[in-house]
Amino acid sequence: MLTNSQTVLLSGPDVGDLEQDYVLAALRSGWIAPVGPDLDAFEREIADRVGVPHAVGLNSGTAALHLALLGVGAGPGDLVVVPTLTFVATANAVVYTGATPVFADCDPATGNLDPDLLASLLAELHAAGTPARAVLTVDLYGSCADYERIRPLCDGYGIPLVEDAAEALGATHRGRAAGSFGRAAAFSFNGNKLLTTSGGGMLLTDDAELAGRARHLAGQARLPAEHYEHAELGYNYRLSNLLAALGRAQLCRLDEMVERRRAVHDAYAKIFAHVDGVRLLADADPAANRWLTAVVVDPDRAGWAAGELAAHLAARNVETRPIFKPMHLQPLYADARASLSGAAERLFRDGLVLPGGSALTGEQVRRVLDEIAEFLDGRR
Ligand SMILES: *Cc1c(COP(=O)(O)O)cnc(C)c1O
Numbered sequence: 001m002l003t004n005s006q007t008v009l010l011s012g013p014d015v016g017d018l019e020q021d022y023v024l025a026a027l028r029s030g031w032i033a034p035v036g037p038d039l040d041a042f043e044r045e046i047a048d049r050v051g052v053p054h055a056v057g058l059n060s061g062t063a064a065l066h067l068a069l070l071g072v073g074a075g076p077g078d079l080v081v082v083p084t085l086t087f088v089a090t091a092n093a094v095v096y097t098g099a100t101p102v103f104a105d106c107d108p109a110t111g112n113l114d115p116d117l118l119a120s121l122l123a124e125l126h127a128a129g130t131p132a133r134a135v136l137t138v139d140l141y142g143s144c145a146d147y148e149r150i151r152p153l154c155d156g157y158g159i160p161l162v163e164d165a166a167e168a169l170g171a172t173h174r175g176r177a178a179g180s181f182g183r184a185a186a187f188s189f190n191g192n193k194l195l196t197t198s199g200g201g202m203l204l205t206d207d208a209e210l211a212g213r214a215r216h217l218a219g220q221a222r223l224p225a226e227h228y229e230h231a232e233l234g235y236n237y238r239l240s241n242l243l244a245a246l247g248r249a250q251l252c253r254l255d256e257m258v259e260r261r262r263a264v265h266d267a268y269a270k271i272f273a274h275v276d277g278v279r280l281l282a283d284a285d286p287a288a289n290r291w292l293t294a295v296v297v298d299p300d301r302a303g304w305a306a307g308e309l310a311a312h313l314a315a316r317n318v319e320t321r322p323i324f325k326p327m328h329l330q331p332l333y334a335d336a337r338a339s340l341s342g343a344a345e346r347l348f349r350d351g352l353v354l355p356g357g358s359a360l361t362g363e364q365v366r367r368v369l370d371e372i373a374e375f376l377d378g379r380r
Pocket residue numbers: 059060061062063086087089090138164166167187188189190200201
C-alpha cells in the first residue's frame with residue numbers, strides 16, 4: 001500500500017497545541033541535557049496514575065523490559081516464560097539478559113497468556129528441576145492478562161511476574177491499573193502507542209531497590225565520582241527531559257485519548273455485531289484501553305477471510321495489519337521451546353488489526369466504517 005495524506009493510519013500519533021507548549025517550555029527552560037525536572041515530574045505523574053510507588057523513565061519500552069528482567073534476576077542459564085503472541089521486543093528483552101524464553105500459547109478469546117497452559121508449563125519446569133526464573137505477561141492490544149489466575153500461579157512457585165504493559169497504559173483490570181500487576185512492569189511511549197513521547201518507555205515497580213538499580217544501570221552504571229567510575233556493565237537507557245515534557249502533555253490527555261479509542265472500538269463492534277463468524281478480540285473486556293481493535297474471522301462461517309477485508313481496505317488507502325506473528329513461528333525463535341495449543345497460530349491466520357488511533361478524525365472513522373460496510377454488503 002502506498003501511503004499519502006489520504007491514508008488512514010493504523011495508529012498515528014495524536015499531538016497538538018498542548019504538546020507544543022510543553023516541549024517549547026522545556027526547551028526554553030534550558031533543561032536540554034539528559035535529565036531534568038520534566039523527567040522527574042513525568043515519572044511521578046505516571047507512578048501516581050498507575051498507583052505504584054516507583055517509576056523510572058527510559059528511552060524505550062524494550063529498555064524497560066530489559067531492566068525489569070535484570071531486576072528480577074534473569075540471566076544466563078535461566079528460563080523465562082513468555083507468551084508466543086506478542087511483539088518481538090518482549091522475547092528479545094529476555095535474550096538480552098542471557099536468559100532463554102520458553103513460549104506459551106494464548107487464550108483464543110483475548111490473545112493473552114493461557115492460564116491453564118501456564119499452570120502445566122510451570123509444573124513441568126518445576127518437576128524437571130529447571131523452574132522458570134520469571135513469568136513475563138503481555139497485556140495484548142491494551143487488554144490485561146488474566147491476573148486473577150496468573151498471579152496465584154506465580155506466587156505458588158515463588159516466581160516473580162513481570163508485566164509487559166507496553167500497549168496497556170490507561171487500561172484497568174478489576175479496578176487496578178495496567179502496570180501494577182508484576183514485581184515490575186514496562187510501558188512503551190513509542191510513536192504508535194496510545195501515549196507517545198515519540199520514543200520512550202518507563203519501568204514501574206513497588207520495589208525501591210529494583211527501581212534504584214534500574215536507574216543506576218540506565219545511566220551507564222556510573223558511580224558518584226568526578227572521574228567516571230564504573231564497577232559493572234550499564235546502559236544508556238534514560239529518557240530525555242524534552243521527551244518527558246511531551247509525555248506530560250500527553251498524560252494530561254490520556255483519558256480523552258482512551259475514550260476516543262474506545263468509541264472507535266465500539267463503532268467496529270456495532271458494524272460486526274450481526275456478521276456471522278466474526279468477533280472482536282477481547283471484546284468482553286470493558287476496561288481495555290482499546291489501543292487497537294482486532295477482528296477475528298472464521299472463514300467457513302463468514303464466507304470470506306480476513307485477508308480479503310485487508311485487501312479491500314488497502315485498495316482504499318486504509319491501513320490494517322495482521323495480528324502479531326507468534327514468536328515460535330519467527331525464524332529468530334525457530335529453535336525455542338514452546339507450549340502450544342494452536343490458538344496463537346489461528347489468531348495470526350484469521351485476525352486483522354483495524355485503524356484505532358485517537359488522531360483519527362470523525363470523517364476518517366466514517367470512511368473506514370463505510371468501506372467495511374461496502375465490503376460486507378458485497379459478501380452477503
Ligand atoms: C511496543 C511494544 C514493546 C516495545 O516498546 P518500544 O518502546 O518500541 O521499545 C514491547 N512489547 C510490546 C507488547 C509492545 O507492543
